[in-house]
Amino acid sequence: MGRGTGGARLMDTLIAWFTDPAHWDGPTGVPTRLLEHLQISFLAVGLATLVALPVGLFIGHTGRFANLAINLANIGRAVPSYGLMVALLPIFLLLAPALGYDPALGLTFLPLFASMTLLAIPPILVNTYAGLREVDRDLIEAGRGMGMREREILLSIELPIASPIVIGGFRTATLQVIATATIGAILSYGGLGRFIIDGLANRDYTQIFAGAILVTGLALGVDWILALMQRALTPRALRVARGSRPYRELAEAPVPAGMPNV
Amino acid sequence: MSAGPHRSAAVVEFDHVTKRYDNVERRPGSAPPPGAVNDLSLTVPAGKICVLVGPSGCGKTTSLKMVNRLIEPTSGKILIDGVDAGTRDVTELRRSIGYVIQQVGLFPHQTVAENVATVPRLVGWSKERQNERADELLALIGLDPAKYGKRFPAQLSGGERQRVGVARALAVDPPIMLMDEPFGAVDPIVRDRLQNEFLRLQEELAKTILFVTHDIDEAIKMGDLVAVFQEGGKVAQFGTPTEILANPASEFVARFVGADRGLKRLALSRVGDLPILAPASVKVGDDVADARKRAAAHSFPYLLLVDAAQRPLGWIAPDRIPASGRIYDTMADVVPPIVNRRTTLKDALSIMLDADVQAAISIDRAGTAQSLITVDDVVRLMREGQHGPTFGIEGDEDAAADSAGGPSADEIGAAVSAEAARTGDPVD
Amino acid sequence: MEGQQLIDWSWIGDHLDDILVRTLQHLELTIIPIVLGFIISLILAVWVTRQPRVYAPLTATTGLLYTIPSIAAFAFLRPIFGLSLITAIIPLTTYTLLILVRNNVAGLQSVPADVLEAAEGMGYTRAQRLRRVELPLAVPLMITGIRLAVVTTIGLATVASILGDSFGGLGQFITEGLQTFFPTKMILGGAMSVILAFVSDFLLIRVEHRLTPWAAARAARA
Numbered sequence: 001m002g003r004g005t006g007g008a009r010l011m012d013t014l015i016a017w018f019t020d021p022a023h024w025d026g027p028t029g030v031p032t033r034l035l036e037h038l039q040i041s042f043l044a045v046g047l048a049t050l051v052a053l054p055v056g057l058f059i060g061h062t063g064r065f066a067n068l069a070i071n072l073a074n075i076g077r078a079v080p081s082y083g084l085m086v087a088l089l090p091i092f093l094l095l096a097p098a099l100g101y102d103p104a105l106g107l108t109f110l111p112l113f114a115s116m117t118l119l120a121i122p123p124i125l126v127n128t129y130a131g132l133r134e135v136d137r138d139l140i141e142a143g144r145g146m147g148m149r150e151r152e153i154l155l156s157i158e159l160p161i162a163s164p165i166v167i168g169g170f171r172t173a174t175l176q177v178i179a180t181a182t183i184g185a186i187l188s189y190g191g192l193g194r195f196i197i198d199g200l201a202n203r204d205y206t207q208i209f210a211g212a213i214l215v216t217g218l219a220l221g222v223d224w225i226l227a228l229m230q231r232a233l234t235p236r237a238l239r240v241a242r243g244s245r246p247y248r249e250l251a252e253a254p255v256p257a258g259m260p261n262v
Numbered sequence: 263m264s265a266g267p268h269r270s271a272a273v274v275e276f277d278h279v280t281k282r283y284d285n286v287e288r289r290p291g292s293a294p295p296p297g298a299v300n301d302l303s304l305t306v307p308a309g310k311i312c313v314l315v316g317p318s319g320c321g322k323t324t325s326l327k328m329v330n331r332l333i334e335p336t337s338g339k340i341l342i343d344g345v346d347a348g349t350r351d352v353t354e355l356r357r358s359i360g361y362v363i364q365q366v367g368l369f370p371h372q373t374v375a376e377n378v379a380t381v382p383r384l385v386g387w388s389k390e391r392q393n394e395r396a397d398e399l400l401a402l403i404g405l406d407p408a409k410y411g412k413r414f415p416a417q418l419s420g421g422e423r424q425r426v427g428v429a430r431a432l433a434v435d436p437p438i439m440l441m442d443e444p445f446g447a448v449d450p451i452v453r454d455r456l457q458n459e460f461l462r463l464q465e466e467l468a469k470t471i472l473f474v475t476h477d478i479d480e481a482i483k484m485g486d487l488v489a490v491f492q493e494g495g496k497v498a499q500f501g502t503p504t505e506i507l508a509n510p511a512s513e514f515v516a517r518f519v520g521a522d523r524g525l526k527r528l529a530l531s532r533v534g535d536l537p538i539l540a541p542a543s544v545k546v547g548d549d550v551a552d553a554r555k556r557a558a559a560h561s562f563p564y565l566l567l568v569d570a571a572q573r574p575l576g577w578i579a580p581d582r583i584p585a586s587g588r589i590y591d592t593m594a595d596v597v598p599p600i601v602n603r604r605t606t607l608k609d610a611l612s613i614m615l616d617a618d619v620q621a622a623i624s625i626d627r628a629g630t631a632q633s634l635i636t637v638d639d640v641v642r643l644m645r646e647g648q649h650g651p652t653f654g655i656e657g658d659e660d661a662a663a664d665s666a667g668g669p670s671a672d673e674i675g676a677a678v679s680a681e682a683a684r685t686g687d688p689v690d
Numbered sequence: 691m692e693g694q695q696l697i698d699w700s701w702i703g704d705h706l707d708d709i710l711v712r713t714l715q716h717l718e719l720t721i722i723p724i725v726l727g728f729i730i731s732l733i734l735a736v737w738v739t740r741q742p743r744v745y746a747p748l749t750a751t752t753g754l755l756y757t758i759p760s761i762a763a764f765a766f767l768r769p770i771f772g773l774s775l776i777t778a779i780i781p782l783t784t785y786t787l788l789i790l791v792r793n794n795v796a797g798l799q800s801v802p803a804d805v806l807e808a809a810e811g812m813g814y815t816r817a818q819r820l821r822r823v824e825l826p827l828a829v830p831l832m833i834t835g836i837r838l839a840v841v842t843t844i845g846l847a848t849v850a851s852i853l854g855d856s857f858g859g860l861g862q863f864i865t866e867g868l869q870t871f872f873p874t875k876m877i878l879g880g881a882m883s884v885i886l887a888f889v890s891d892f893l894l895i896r897v898e899h900r901l902t903p904w905a906a907a908r909a910a911r912a
Contacts, residue, residue: 008820078887080845082879087862090696090873175757182759183849186868200765200852212762219757243715331813356813367808370828381799381812432813440811665897 013206022230024211026245028194030214036190037218041177048120053166060162061154066129073122083179085115089187092208113254120173127169131162138190160235167230173224182211214252216253223241271308271470272343272437278303280684281324281495297321299495302338306487308437309468315481316491316498316518322474323496326440329472342438349670356382360431360439360469363447366423368415372674374400374426381433399429400492404459404525412423421452427458432467441473442669445480457483477685478519482507482526490515503530524644525608533610533635534603534623537642541566541623541634544578548589557583562634564619567594574598574623603632614640696697698874704764709882714869716859716886719847724840726792734787735794736820745795752788760785768853775857778850785846786839793835797828830905833898837891844887848879860886 017023024030033171059066092106092114101110102241137156143153159166185193199205281299299321306312327333329340331352340347347355365619368377376383376401379392389396394510403425415423424445431439440659445453445460447670457480464471464689475481481488482503490506492514499511507523508515519526540558542560544553544567557565557580567580576594583593599622600614613618624633702709740743773776803823808809809819852862860883867875899909 059784063731074891075888078844078881078891080848080883082848082861082886083845083883086868086882087877089868090876094696110860112797122691146777178760182761188854193759196759196762196765199850200761205766205769208762212758212766216754216757217757220754223757247733265833277840332807332811352812353815356811360809363804363807363811365802367802367806367811369805369809369823369827370802371902384813386819406755414904414907416904427808446763549894680731 010209014209016081017206017210021168033190033194034218037097037178037192037215038222039180040109040112040181040184040189040191041053041174041222044177044181045120045170046117048124049170051117052121053128054148056125056166057132057154057159057173060129061158062152063133069212070126070129073125076122077199079115079118081115081119082183082186085183085187086120088114088255104140108184109239111187112181112189116177116181120177122180123169123172123176124166124211125169128162128166130217131165131169134165135161146210162236163173164230171226171230174221174226175223180216180221182215186191268553270435271468273308273341274306274312274438274470274472275341275344276302276304277327277339277341278323279328279335279340281321281328281333282336290391291581297324297493297495299324299335301453301499302495304489304497304500306470306472308470310486311471311473311477311484312487313473313481314483314487314489315478315485317493319535320491320493321495322476322489323442325491326472329438329440330356330361357385357434358436358438359680360433360436362427362431362439362441364443366415366427366447368423368426368430369416372414372528374405374413374415375407375413378429378433380430382669385434395433396429396637399432400426402432402463403429403640405429420448421456421493423451424448425454428463438471439469439471441471443475444473445624446475446477454481460684479526480520482519482530490518492518503596516623527644528611528640529606531607531643532603533601533605533622533633535607536633536635536639539635539639541631543568543572543574543631544589546589546591547571550587550589551582553578553589554583562621562636564621566598566631566634567591568631571628573628574600574625574631577619578626599634600625601635604627607643610635611637611640696873697877698872701874702878706819707708712858712862713886715857716844716847716861716883717780718775719782719850719857719859720840720843720890722775722887723782723786723843724836726779727839728836729839730783731787731790733870733906734791735798738791738795739824740799748791749788752791755784756788760846761852761888764850773854773857774907777853777856778847780848782843782846786843789839789842790835793831793838794828797831797835798824800831801827824842826902829902830898833901836899837894840890840894844883844890848883 022029026032055069058064059069059115088111089107092110093103096103096106139157139161142152142155148156181191182193182196184191185197192211192214193212199207199209199211279299281485282300297319302321302325303313314325316322324333328335329342329347330345334348350677352623368374369380372380375393375396376395379387382392389420396411400407400410402505405422405425410418413464415426418426428444431441433447444458461484473481473484475484481490485501485503487501488503488506489500490498499515501505506528506669507519510523512520516523526669530624538542542556542565544556544565546567546569553565557563563580565580567575567578569575570626575591575597577592577596578589579596582595594640596618598619599614599617601622601624602611603624603626608620614635615649621632621634621636624630624635708857734748744884758781764777766778767777773781782832800861804821805827806819809823814823847859848861848864850857851859851865855862860879863875863879865879867873867877867879
């Protein structure tokens with residue numbers, strides 16, 4: 001990348017690409033692609049949260065079915081998103097008549113959505129579980145001893161204390177989904193991956209690089225916002241001795257700290 | 263047993279040692295900042311246990327760690343057999359000093375035998391010799407090598423782990439051992455047992471031991487010498503446990519040893535420290551008139567019935583002696599409490615208070631009655647203040663104190679070791 | 691699509707040798723980056739234990755590298771290194787660093803302070819301590835990292851096939867299946883990479899148990 005004159009030339013063409021108004025307008029412009037990218041990412045992370053958070057809270061609080069759930073989550077980790085997306089394509093296409101949705105959805109959106117959701121579930125589930133498990137057992141005993149209900153223990157003791165780790169999982173999931181949703185462009189879904197895939201087809205390296213910058217920039221930007229959220233939601237008493245700059249935590253986001261060794 | 267003391271011990275001397283922490287840079291995750299040490303000078307004679315005791319942050323652990331240079335002094339010297347430790351190669355120095363810490367620090371990935379053979383391995387012993395030594399040490403600390411050698415530390419109890427830690431520190435027979443709260447992490451019952459085992463071991467090994475604790479009772483029990491540290495890294499008093507209990511040098515020491523220091527001294531003195539008072543004894547078949555005469559001449563009114571070998575059988579109360587005839591064994595109805603020279607006065611007192619006749623008989627290893635002990639004797643000894651032993655373990659003192667008795671000094675020494683396990687060790 | 695079977699078993703039966711070749715290629719694409727990444731991250735992790743200050747910028751860098759989309763990374767290196775193995779190896783190695791550095795550091799830091807103090811007090815030199823105490827005790831967390839990195843790399847390596855067929859791997863089935871719209875290949879590529887991931891993970895767990903018999907003793911107690 002930093003290859004002397006080649007690097008300088010690339011820099012010039014990149015600046016030219018980003019300042020070209022044609023790249024910022026219409027259905028193929030950056031804003032549209034950005035929105036498409038955000039849309040699929042948030043839908044996928046949203047559905048994954050709906051599935052993984054309650055399950056994580058349940059197994060984290062009760063300890064029941066924990067091994068099963070964590071093992072399933074780890075199986076989920078092993079599934080390659082690209083392979084899954086492509087493998088799901090013929091299946092969704094086949095199911096379209098039976099389930100009555102537009103086959104076009106089965107060709108693009110659904111395979112990507114499903115594989116991104118699956119990608120987002122393991123980190124959220126594992127971190128929720130690990131976060132809850134890391135809460136000092138004495139605190140829960142104390143809560144019980146003071147007559148708190150299980151629900152109150154979960155909501156007013158376990159979740160607040162575990163919240164940095166739980167949100168850490170959410171951040172990991174979001175970061176991975178944003179970076180990976182690029183592959184949707186292979187199935188002629190939009191999103192920022194479009195620039196990379198089209199650039200690859202046309203051997204337009206400026207466009208590939210621009211696309212990569214946009215995806216990475218989006219991922220970092222969203223993660224930064226989530227890091228601020230994480231900080232805001234961390235109980236003040238637990239904030240002591242943590243790095244003040246969100247970017248320090250960003251670096252730690254993509255892999256959950258306490259991945260249970262199953 | 264024939265291996266005398268001082269086989270391999272060294273003199274450790276602190277010479278105006280000071281450690282200051284002006285601007286400490288704390289490593290994350292490290293232990294809390296250690297206490298400073300202020301102009302420490304003291305000498306630990308070879309083969310003695312010197313306990314450094316004091317409140318936390320008083321510099322006792324810092325002092326200990328300066329001996330094997332885990333901490334370097336700011337100024338002053340530590341001399342080991344006259345050689346400045348600061349001039350020695352630090353790795354070689356550490357390998358020649360046994361080191362035991364509270365959390366033991368056994369290597370979790372190595373078996374017990376491998377752990378014990380750590381320093382032998384480091385200094386390049388042959389595999390065979392390492393194994394032999396590990397077996398020998400495990401047997402010494404009372405763990406069956408065949409059963410425990412192949413286990414991992416996680417498969418041991420807390421007490422067993424501590425013992426393995428001691429064995430590991432002894433592996434190359436170092437002249438000095440540093441022990442930092444070695445029994446601090448186990449429950450009181452196990453601690454008491456480990457302390458007794460260690461004292462027994464030390465009688466054989468006679469190492470020079472620096473022992474850190476914050477527990478004054480442990481200090482009194484374990485120490486030949488005790489250095490009481492106070493905040494700011496100063497030694498408030500250095501002396502034998504008896505001296506410290508009898509004459510605290512300052513208000514601080516008096517408060518630190520506690521208001522019950524008189525009672526604590528009872529635990530320090532032993533039956534052997536009392537003057538010998540032969541009981542008025544009779545045998546079956548002795549003439550009654552003669553027996554009466556003997557009882558009247560004695561300060562204690564009861565007669566002790568003994569067998570042919572002078573072993574105590576029971577008390578004969580003065581009112582049960584008939585006007586004439588011979589002594590029969592049926593006259594003795596109360597069995598006297600039996601103690602020995604190594605029984606602490608605390609235990610002896612406790613036994614006597616429980617007995618019908620408040621006196622006890624001290625016997626030697628052969629079971630022969632040696633001396634009569636009464637509650638009054640104990641109280642009198644404690645009132646005399648400083649009177650008492652300097653070091654409880656000294657063999658030659660035993661011999662001197664026992665000159666009136668029959669058995670030789672060697673015999674007493676053997677009895678001391680054999681019976682040390684029994685006295686003051688309620689668990690075993 | 692109508693009437694076409696989702697999976698054409700006879701095609702699979704006829705192409706078993708192809709599948710084997712692609713699987714071996716995929717293994718190559720996985721093992722090389724893992725080995726390289728592990729060596730690099732181990733050096734970095736030891737550096738971090740000696741110089742804790744470098745950890746934050748180091749993880750920030752590996753984290754940033756991790757967010758670069760793999761397609762873009764492959765595509766971008768193609769004009770530089772052509773359609774060679776290097777083009778695939780560089781990004782895949784880079785992606786392993788985030789996981790491996792973190793876990794190697796965590797592994798080295800998991801060594802209890804009392805164990806380190808005992809080692810120092812008994813006269814271990816720094817090198818001896820690293821080799822005989824710190825590294826062996828770091829093995830469980832290191833292998834956890836390797837497991838995670840292997841599974842991730844197996845998935846990412848499928849994407850390299852988008853560049854074209856030169857180093858192949860199982861992704862080749864996926865991409866070819868997509869281009870010719872042949873569901874058997876599309877599903878086969880994904881399914882085979884999942885199976886490969888499972889088998890690798892299982893084998894690594896076995897390796898871990900073999901390397902750390904003491905950890906089982908500890909787990910049994912806990």
